[in-house]
Amino acid sequence: MHVIIIGSGPAGVSAALYARRGGADVTVISKGAGGLTTAEWVENYYGFAEPISGAELEQRGIAGAERLGVRFETDEVLAVLPVEEGRGFRLEAACRTYAADAVILAAGASRKTLSIPGLRDFEGRGVSYCAICDAFFYRGKKVAVIGAGDYALHEAEILRPHAAQLSLLTNGEEPSVAISDGIAVQTQKIVRIEGARRVQHIVFDDETGMDVDGIFMAIGTAGSMELARKLGVVLSDGKIAVGKHMETNVPGVYAAGDCTGGLLQIAKAVYEGAEAGLAAVQYLRKQ
Ligand SMILES: Cc1cc2nc3c(=O)[nH]c(=O)nc-3n(C[C@H](O)[C@H](O)[C@H](O)COP(=O)(O)OP(=O)(O)OC[C@H]3O[C@@H](n4cnc5c(N)ncnc54)[C@H](O)[C@@H]3O)c2cc1C
Numbered sequence: 001m002h003v004i005i006i007g008s009g010p011a012g013v014s015a016a017l018y019a020r021r022g023g024a025d026v027t028v029i030s031k032g033a034g035g036l037t038t039a040e041w042v043e044n045y046y047g048f049a050e051p052i053s054g055a056e057l058e059q060r061g062i063a064g065a066e067r068l069g070v071r072f073e074t075d076e077v078l079a080v081l082p083v084e085e086g087r088g089f090r091l092e093a094a095c096r097t098y099a100a101d102a103v104i105l106a107a108g109a110s111r112k113t114l115s116i117p118g119l120r121d122f123e124g125r126g127v128s129y130c131a132i133c134d135a136f137f138y139r140g141k142k143v144a145v146i147g148a149g150d151y152a153l154h155e156a157e158i159l160r161p162h163a164a165q166l167s168l169l170t171n172g173e174e175p176s177v178a179i180s181d182g183i184a185v186q187t188q189k190i191v192r193i194e195g196a197r198r199v200q201h202i203v204f205d206d207e208t209g210m211d212v213d214g215i216f217m218a219i220g221t222a223g224s225m226e227l228a229r230k231l232g233v234v235l236s237d238g239k240i241a242v243g244k245h246m247e248t249n250v251p252g253v254y255a256a257g258d259c260t261g262g263l264l265q266i267a268k269a270v271y272e273g274a275e276a277g278l279a280a281v282q283y284l285r286k287q
Helices: 010-021 054-067 131-138 150-159 224-231 266-286
Strands: 002-006 025-030 071-074 077-082 089-093 097-100 102-105 142-146 165-169 184-186 190-195 199-204 209-211 214-217 253-255
Touching: 002 010, 002 089, 002 097, 002 266, 010 025, 010 054, 010 102, 010 266, 025 097, 054 071, 077 150, 077 224, 089 102, 102 224, 102 266, 131 150, 131 214, 131 224, 142 150, 150 165, 150 214, 199 214, 224 253, 253 266
Parallel strands: 002 025, 002 102, 025 071, 102 253, 142 165, 142 214, 165 184
Antiparallel strands: 077 089, 089 097, 190 199, 199 209
């Protein structure tokens, strides 16, 4: 009974406590500090007579979960995929692959995008945030991935067998990973995205350009919504849609915290994490 939780913020750690106390083997995978660590002082959370820094509150939460036997891994999850012809999930991450019987998405709310003129206008019309979902539509086409790290390379590798021409556009950054052969890298800053009904052209800051049929956004790391999309989890108003026990539409996948929307506060993240941790254990007991 192995539960993997993505995210070591209040939602993920609360889910870990409840799943562990419920008898599961629990691993939390986190790429590092979450939103809470940027809070200088927290003074609206239960149990503290004096304000506490967000960073200290988060560390105390992690220490408490470690004491109960929760394992913490520092890694960046790139995709969560159902195991073919079997039960459970495979998590592809920057350092290694993990196997889980149930997964709790608690990776916060941030969605990495860029404010390039034209980008938002073409979302769903050539601009995609999910290679696994949409690669098939770009068979034999010219495709660009925007990003410079592990996540961008992961998306490019999914597109590679489908696209006729594949480019990685780093938008002014140096690539932080070794780029495989067959993927052209362009490092100029992007100033504009153009098209008529669909995306057609990208303009760079040196006034050169590139014709494209599709653009895949993969800036920074995959957030909760990107991971959810790849799994076929339904979103509602840009957040993960959950039932009253934090279950998603995909059996064995739960979500908690800022990624489900509503009140973006610690108290709500902790409550939802508790529900998700308990529900994941109950689900696994019935399998
Ligand atoms: C400046 C600031 C001040 C705040 N002050 C308060 C306050 O005073 N009181 C209050 O109640 N709330 C406050 N909040 C809100 C509170 O911090 C959030 O509601 C809460 O942290 C949400 O918890 P979470 O677990 O859902 O997400 P987060 O705390 O954001 O944690 C997300 C976790 O997911 C991990 N992660 C993300 N993507 C990946 C990936 N691909 N692979 C692996 N790991 C990943 C991150 O590293 C992180 O560990 C504040 C927020 C900010 C930004």
